[in-house]
């Protein structure tokens with residue numbers, strides 16, 4: 001059984017843990033650098049990326065996480081996607097740069113900052129998991145403004161990429177851990 005860490009400093013890590021276990025993985029909540037040693041992959045949950053960044057530095061996890069991502073798959077949702085990106089705007093902040101992506105924080109604006117949308121994933125997503133629309137829960141989500149040449153867009157909403165993979169890593173700007181549909185987590189487990 002694959003052993004997957006969920007960064008548990010802040011945000012909705014518990015929901016990811018539950019989704020990963022339902023998808024058939026052993027889950028560990030990661031709060032210390034020693035815990036990275038025997039993991040097959042890591043999830044960075046949604047939450048508040050600035051706060052998460054502060055806690056990562058406070059607990060001396062930032063470098064350990066960057067080093068982990070150079071050898072193992074990482075899946076970031078929402079704030080986690082912001083942390084994985086190479087370039088963050090609105091406002092700019094430091095990030096791990098494990099994926100060649102430019103993201104704009106809170107890109108959908110203040111008025112309608114959260115919504116649930118039905119989206120059609122790319123046929124490749126269906127082929128690797130199962131067919132059917134995805135229910136995408138957006139909560140003060142970032143918009144991915146640029147993807148690097150090595151990136152593959154697996155789903156879009158209103159024309160913008162919302163599920164993107166690049167090499168071993170995966171990001172979603174929505175929250176698959178908040179629905180009963182396990183396909184996005186299953187896709188990540190396939191990458192381990």
Ligand code: GLN
Nearest residue numbers: 046047048049078079140
């Ligand atoms: N708006 C948050 C941020 O900028 C992300 C929101 C989320 O993770 N649901 O960090």
